Amino acid sequence: MAMTATGVHHRSYTSELKLRATRAEYVRLALMGVLLVVLPFVLDNYWMSIANTILIAVIGAVGLNILVGYTGQISLGQGGFLAVGAYTSVILSDRMGMPTPLAIAFAVIMTAVVGTFFGLPGLRLKGLYLAIATLASQQIIEFLIRRDIGDFLTGGLGYINVERFGFLGFQVGGRDVFERQWYVILAILAVLSVMAARNLFRTGLGRSFMAVRDQDIAAEAIGVNLTRAKLTAFAVSSGFVGLAGALTAHYSEVVSWEKFTLQVSITYLAMIIVGGLGSIAGSVYGAIFITLLPVVIRNVANAFESAVPFLSNQLPAVQNAIFGLVIILFLIIEPRGLNRLWERIKEYFRFWPFRY
Amino acid sequence: MSTFVSVLAYGLADGAILALAALGFVLIYKATSVINFAQGEFLLVGAYMFYTAFVVMGLPLLVAVVVGVVVATLIGVLVERLILRPMIGESAISIIMVTIGLSSLLRALVQMFYGTNPRSMPAILPRGSVDILGATVPLNRLLVILVAAVVLTAFTLFFRKSRHGIAMRAVADDQQAAMTQGISVRRIFAMSWALAGVSALIAGVLLADISTVDQNIAAFGLLVFPVVILGGLDSVPGTIVGGMIMGLLIQATGTYWEAGLATVVPYIVLVLILLVKPYGLFGETRIERV
Numbered sequence: 001m002a003m004t005a006t007g008v009h010h011r012s013y014t015s016e017l018k019l020r021a022t023r024a025e026y027v028r029l030a031l032m033g034v035l036l037v038v039l040p041f042v043l044d045n046y047w048m049s050i051a052n053t054i055l056i057a058v059i060g061a062v063g064l065n066i067l068v069g070y071t072g073q074i075s076l077g078q079g080g081f082l083a084v085g086a087y088t089s090v091i092l093s094d095r096m097g098m099p100t101p102l103a104i105a106f107a108v109i110m111t112a113v114v115g116t117f118f119g120l121p122g123l124r125l126k127g128l129y130l131a132i133a134t135l136a137s138q139q140i141i142e143f144l145i146r147r148d149i150g151d152f153l154t155g156g157l158g159y160i161n162v163e164r165f166g167f168l169g170f171q172v173g174g175r176d177v178f179e180r181q182w183y184v185i186l187a188i189l190a191v192l193s194v195m196a197a198r199n200l201f202r203t204g205l206g207r208s209f210m211a212v213r214d215q216d217i218a219a220e221a222i223g224v225n226l227t228r229a230k231l232t233a234f235a236v237s238s239g240f241v242g243l244a245g246a247l248t249a250h251y252s253e254v255v256s257w258e259k260f261t262l263q264v265s266i267t268y269l270a271m272i273i274v275g276g277l278g279s280i281a282g283s284v285y286g287a288i289f290i291t292l293l294p295v296v297i298r299n300v301a302n303a304f305e306s307a308v309p310f311l312s313n314q315l316p317a318v319q320n321a322i323f324g325l326v327i328i329l330f331l332i333i334e335p336r337g338l339n340r341l342w343e344r345i346k347e348y349f350r351f352w353p354f355r356y
Numbered sequence: 357m358s359t360f361v362s363v364l365a366y367g368l369a370d371g372a373i374l375a376l377a378a379l380g381f382v383l384i385y386k387a388t389s390v391i392n393f394a395q396g397e398f399l400l401v402g403a404y405m406f407y408t409a410f411v412v413m414g415l416p417l418l419v420a421v422v423v424g425v426v427v428a429t430l431i432g433v434l435v436e437r438l439i440l441r442p443m444i445g446e447s448a449i450s451i452i453m454v455t456i457g458l459s460s461l462l463r464a465l466v467q468m469f470y471g472t473n474p475r476s477m478p479a480i481l482p483r484g485s486v487d488i489l490g491a492t493v494p495l496n497r498l499l500v501i502l503v504a505a506v507v508l509t510a511f512t513l514f515f516r517k518s519r520h521g522i523a524m525r526a527v528a529d530d531q532q533a534a535m536t537q538g539i540s541v542r543r544i545f546a547m548s549w550a551l552a553g554v555s556a557l558i559a560g561v562l563l564a565d566i567s568t569v570d571q572n573i574a575a576f577g578l579l580v581f582p583v584v585i586l587g588g589l590d591s592v593p594g595t596i597v598g599g600m601i602m603g604l605l606i607q608a609t610g611t612y613w614e615a616g617l618a619t620v621v622p623y624i625v626l627v628l629i630l631l632v633k634p635y636g637l638f639g640e641t642r643i644e645r646v
Binding site for chain 2: 068072120124125127128131132133135136137139140147262266269270273277314317318319320321323324327328332335
């Protein structure tokens with residue numbers, strides 16, 4: 001439960017609705033902002049590319065958390081929805097000559113529509129049945145892309161090469177500036193997505209999502225239109241996911257089905273579990289943690305290559321094993337994720353020297 | 357006609373293995389209401405354990421089977437004790453996710469110790485073939501159906517007649533009522549996981565015998581979901597019927613229509629069933645419509 005710091009008195013609804021009440025929170029926010037600005041000046045290209053991957057993952061994780069964490073609708077179809085966003089955007093921009101930002105916007109809408117369609121079983125099913133239904137949607141979308149009936153998507157190649165991103169005369173440059181320019185674009189979009197999601201849960205719509213998660217029958221009794229709430233949740237969430245998918249396509253400049261498998265859905269679920277279900281900040285922490293995990297393991301394995309050759313010889317297996325272990329341990333030890341851990345640290349210092 | 361007979365034989369053999377894999381899944385779901393996404397990995401681990409005992413250590417077949425059963429039981433009990441018991445009372449998403457984490461861990465462990473190359477195993481079932489109505493059907497497929505039938509019958513009898521089986525059904529029906537009757541719910545939970553491990557071991561070994569020992573065994577495990585949704589999540593006879601129907605459907609699609617489609621048809625059927633009859637053919641209808 002969110003606690004109010006000592007000395008904070010709300011005298012108006014406006015002040016009560018504020019997202020941040022104390023100076024410490026503003027300071028932390030400013031620090032985050034400074035960090036975002038400073039990063040491109042201190043990191044090299046390799047780490048910048050990882051930062052960019054993280055920023056895309058943040059958008060996708062926020063989207064998934066809206067659905068799973070806030071509305072309580074489990075989805076294993078993330079990979080499929082990312083694919084819908086990626087392919088729509090690429091086909092519209094590269095093949096039909098639409099300006100790229102417009103194509104990305106259409107991709108967002110398209111993914112929202114597809115997501116809503118596959119959310120339809122959610123009207124009758126809850127919990128585990130819905131999880132299995134979305135598993136099926138993942139398999140079906142993946143199959144459609146792999147088979148690519150009539151070579152409509154990839155022209156028989158199995159992948160599409162994407163033109164370098166650009167709009168209104170601006171064009172992302174070559175190797176030396178590529179990662180940094182993308183960083184600016186992605187950072188702006190990620191910050192906007194986080195803000196949009198954060199504010200969504202101050203509106204009636206966002207609150208109705210949470211009501212559906214906590215007690216759907218009670219929610220209906222107090223006048224929440226369940227059908228509408230669930231379908232909008234699927235639409236809003238898929239919209240974010242579609243954006244992430246379109247950005248993946250334009251950033252990595254190639255689209256193929258291998259990027260959108262069930263494993264991707266699971267990775268995204270791991271992000272929001274590790275970060276914290278039903279928490280926007282948690283989605284960000286989780287995206288950072290899960291994206292960095294294999295990178296860190298790889299670096300550690302390389303550093304100890306002579307001492308423990310097993311690690312680097314079996315790198316993919318070791319990465320997967322630790323990935324699985326992290327999910328299990330988080331769920332058993334701290335089911336509410338990194339966000340809750342962070343809150344506990346803050347509380348410890350706030351109450352110090354008392355325990356509570 | 358001959359094509360039809362071979363579709364029948366191959367489909368029923370696949371279906372028998374699917375039914376065995378699904379049996380473990382249903383056992384766990386029935387007793388503990390856990391959706392086990394790691395069922396395919398149980399098959400994988402089972403097949404590799406048997407491979408280790410039979411090929412690597414060179415034990416005689418019967419001893420290898422016993423070793424496999426013991427290890428599968430141990431793994432099942434350990435998983436329940438270490439991973440699922442702390443999760444009691446958590447939300448559906450957490451429990452689903454913990455089994456997904458488990459599946460990732462188990463697959464990675466197998467890959468670490470055995471690599472990704474397929475292993476060949478000396479045939480357990482005889483390799484000959486028989487002629488039925490003009491079709492040449494491999495003997496081992498027929499024996500797979502037979503073995504699965506025997507195992508499934510044994511399991512069904514166990515639930516109907518034995519004390520433990522009846523206790524398991526009682527727990528599945530109502531945990532609190534079972535507890536007041538003096539049934540140890542914890543032991544039943546452990547037992548369901550152990551039995552699931554054993555049935556997955558049998559399925560994994562049969563699958564390995566008609567194909568090879570490799571990571572694809574785990575992918576086969578995902579097909580458990582269409583089977584259990586078709587048969588009903590909490591019905592043991594449902595898994596048998598569901599498995600057979602799904603096996604035949606996959607073979608028929610692959611033979612009469614197109615091989616590629618066979619991978620997706622089960623999931624299309626799955627969505628249709630969920631939309632029309634969410635509790636499957638034999639599932640218990642707990643109406644929770646929203």
